[in-house]
Amino acid sequence: MIEIKNLHKSFGSLEVLKGIDLTVNKGEVVCIIGPSGSGKSTVLRCINKLEVPTSGTVIVDGHDIMSRETDINYVRTEAGMVFQQFNLFPHMNVLANVTLGPIKVRGVNRDEADKLGLELLAKVGLADKARNYPEQLSGGQKQRVAIARSLALQPRVMLFDEPTSALDPELVGEVLEVMKQLAMEGMTMIVVTHEMNFAREVADRVIFIDQGVIQEANEPKEFFANPKHPRLRDFLGKVQLAC
Amino acid sequence: MAFQFEPSVVVDTLPMLMRGLKLTIYITLGGLSLGFFLGALAGLMKLSRNFLVRKLAGFYVETIRGTPMLVQAMFLYFGVPMALGMRIPPLVAGILVIAVNSGAYIAEIVRGAVQSINPGQMEAARSIGLRRGQAMLYVVWPQAFKRMIPPLGNQFIISLKDTSLLMVIGVGELLRTGQEIVAVNFRAFEVYLAVAIVYLAMTISISWGLRCLEKRLQIQSR
Numbered sequence: 001m002i003e004i005k006n007l008h009k010s011f012g013s014l015e016v017l018k019g020i021d022l023t024v025n026k027g028e029v030v031c032i033i034g035p036s037g038s039g040k041s042t043v044l045r046c047i048n049k050l051e052v053p054t055s056g057t058v059i060v061d062g063h064d065i066m067s068r069e070t071d072i073n074y075v076r077t078e079a080g081m082v083f084q085q086f087n088l089f090p091h092m093n094v095l096a097n098v099t100l101g102p103i104k105v106r107g108v109n110r111d112e113a114d115k116l117g118l119e120l121l122a123k124v125g126l127a128d129k130a131r132n133y134p135e136q137l138s139g140g141q142k143q144r145v146a147i148a149r150s151l152a153l154q155p156r157v158m159l160f161d162e163p164t165s166a167l168d169p170e171l172v173g174e175v176l177e178v179m180k181q182l183a184m185e186g187m188t189m190i191v192v193t194h195e196m197n198f199a200r201e202v203a204d205r206v207i208f209i210d211q212g213v214i215q216e217a218n219e220p221k222e223f224f225a226n227p228k229h230p231r232l233r234d235f236l237g238k239v240q241l242a243c
Numbered sequence: 244m245a246f247q248f249e250p251s252v253v254v255d256t257l258p259m260l261m262r263g264l265k266l267t268i269y270i271t272l273g274g275l276s277l278g279f280f281l282g283a284l285a286g287l288m289k290l291s292r293n294f295l296v297r298k299l300a301g302f303y304v305e306t307i308r309g310t311p312m313l314v315q316a317m318f319l320y321f322g323v324p325m326a327l328g329m330r331i332p333p334l335v336a337g338i339l340v341i342a343v344n345s346g347a348y349i350a351e352i353v354r355g356a357v358q359s360i361n362p363g364q365m366e367a368a369r370s371i372g373l374r375r376g377q378a379m380l381y382v383v384w385p386q387a388f389k390r391m392i393p394p395l396g397n398q399f400i401i402s403l404k405d406t407s408l409l410m411v412i413g414v415g416e417l418l419r420t421g422q423e424i425v426a427v428n429f430r431a432f433e434v435y436l437a438v439a440i441v442y443l444a445m446t447i448s449i450s451w452g453l454r455c456l457e458k459r460l461q462i463q464s465r
Binding site for chain 1: 361363364366367368369370371372373374377381382385386389
C-alpha cells in the first residue's frame with residue numbers, strides 16, 4: 001500500500017530524515033514512536049506531500065508522489081490525514097467540515113454528501129453534533145470530527161500525526177477507541193503516537209525513529225519486551241516512567 | 244464688521260450639497276468596489292509562489308503607497324491624456340484614482356489577514372484533496388475576510404474623505420459643490436461646516452454598517 005525508499009528530507013541545512021525505508025501493507029497498522037524532533041511526523045507528512053521529500057521514493061497505492069504525472073490531490077484523497085491540532089474549519093459547522101471534501105473534490109451532490117457525512121459522524125459517535133460549530137466541541141470531539149472528515153474521502157490509508165497529543169488525558173480514550181475500531185475494520189493506518197498502550201494493543205508493527213533513521217522495527221510484543229537498540233531502551237524507560 | 248454665525252445658512256446649504264454628495268457616493272462606491280477587487284488580487288499575488296508575480300504586486304503597492312494621491316489624480320487626469328491623445332472624463336478618472344489608490348492599501352490588508360490564518364487550515368484543506376485555489380476560496384478566505392473588516396473599514400473611511408481631493412481635477416463632488424456655494428454667498432464658515440457634517444454622517448454610517456457586518460459574521464464562531 002505504501003512504499004518508502006531511501007527517503008531524505010532537509011529543512012535548509014538541517015537534515016531531518018536520513019534515509020527512511022518503510023513498507024506498509026494493506027490492512028496493516030504501523031505505529032511510529034520516537035523522541036520529539038526525531039522526524040517521525042515528517043515521514044508522515046512526506047507520504048501525502050505536505051512536505052516535499054528532498055530525495056527518495058514514496059509510492060502510495062501505486063502512485064509515485066514524486067512523479068510529475070501524479071495528481072497529488074488525488075493521492076491525498078487516498079491517504080487521509082489527522083493532525084495533532086485537529087485543524088477543523090472553524091467557520092463551518094461540523095457536518096460542513098465533513099462534507100466539504102466529498103462536495104468539492106468528489107463532486108458529490110449536497111444531499112448525498114450530507115447522508116454520508118451523518119453516517120460518518122454517527123460512526124465516530126457525534127451524529128447529534130452535526131449542526132454545531134467546532135468551537136462548541138471538546139478536543140476529543142474535535143478530533144473525532146477530523147477523523148470523520150478524512151474518512152469522507154474514502155481513503156485507502158489513514159495517517160495519524162500525534163492525534164491525541166493535544167488532548168486532555170480524559171479525552172484521549174474516546175479518540176483511541178475510534179481509531180481502534182477503524183483498525184479492526186481493516187483500515188491501513190500509520191500512527192505517529194506517544195500512546196504506548198495503543199501501539200502495544202493495536203499495532204501490527206511498531207517503529208522507532210530517532211535521529212532521522214528507523215532504529216528498530218518489530219511486532220509490538222517483541223518490540224516492547226525486548227528492545228534491542230540502546231536508544232530505544234532508554235526511550236521506553238523514560239516514557240514508561242512518565243506513565 | 245464682526246463675524247455673525249448664521250445657523251440657518253448651514254441648514255439651507257445642506258440640500259444644495261445633494262448634487263455633490265451624489266457624486267461623492269458614486270465615486271466612493273465605484274472606487275472602493277474596484278479597489279477591493281484590485282487589492283484582493285494584488286494581496287493574493289503577493290502571496291504567490293511565483294517570484295515575478297510577487298514582485299509585480301509589490302511594485303504596484305510600493306509606487307502607489309509612496310506617492311501622494313493628489314499627484315496620482317493630476318497625473319492621471321492631466322498627464323495621461325497627453326500621452327493617450329484622448330481625454331478621460333473627470334468622473335471616470337476620479338473612480339480610477341480612488342480604486343488604484345485604495346487597492347494598494349487593501350492589498351496589504353488582504354495579505355496580512357490571509358497570512359494570519361493558521362497554516363494548519365491550508366494543510367488540512369489540501370489534505371482532503373482540495374486544490375490550492377479551492378482551499379483558499381472555501382477555507383482560508385472566509386476566515387481571513389472576517390479579520391479584514393476592521394482595517395477595511397478604516398480604509399473605506401480614508402478613501403471616502405480622499406474623494407474631496409478630486410476637486411482639483413474638476414469633479415463636482417461634495418467639497419467642490421460647497422466651494423461653488425461659497426463663491427456665491429461668501430458664507431465660508433457655515434458652508435464648510437455643512438460640508439464637514441455631511442462627510443461625518445457618511446463616515447459614521449460606514450463604521451456602523453461594518454460593525455453590523457462584523458457582528459453578523461461573529462455569530463458563527465471565530
